[in-house]
Amino acid sequence: MRRAVLDATVRLLAEGGLDAASVSAVAAAAGVHETSVYRNWGTRERLLLEALADWTDHALPLPDTGTLREDLRQLLTALAAFLDTPEGPALLHLSIAPATAETRSHRDAYWAARLERAELLLRRAAERGEIRADTDPRAAVEALMSPLLARHLLLGEPVTPAFLDSLVDLVLDGLSPR
Secondary structure (H helix, E strand, C coil), X not given: CHHHHXXXXXXXXXXXXXXHCCHHHHHHHHCCCHHHHHHHHCCHHHHXXXXXXXXXXXXXXXXXXXXXXXXXXXXXXHHHHXXXXXXXXXXXXXXXXXXXXXXXXXXXXXXXXXXHHHHHHHHHHHXXXXXXXXXXXXXXXXXXXXXXXXHHHHCXXXXXXXXXXXXXXXXXXXXXXX
């Protein structure tokens, strides 16, 4: 039931945006009763954020190739591919939509968990001596992700493998031990 509801939520978001993903529409699409959705998630906002987290975690697996450069290339390539799906932009827009006081904490927790996952790549690289030990993993992740998101979502320009390689090289050359 849980899988069916989460998948139906993402499908409805991708097809029709936030308005299409009402609890009643999700329940109908998943073949469950509306009260089951409320019993498991409590609110529509919690359902939407869990569906968002679940989908992005599966679409963006954390690579572990043994080198930071290749890990980052794989992660950014997966993110660019995710943004080219119908679900990617719909879910990303959900994660940045205006929030109420209640949903703000859930959204903040979502972003903290996603950033923490990506920061793990930098921490592993620091342990291997690939980057300076004093590197701020959050700043590095933001430096990598922001241009990719801006290029794709704001500028509408293609995110090519060459762009991703240059982005990774630019950031990593600045993180190299001195």
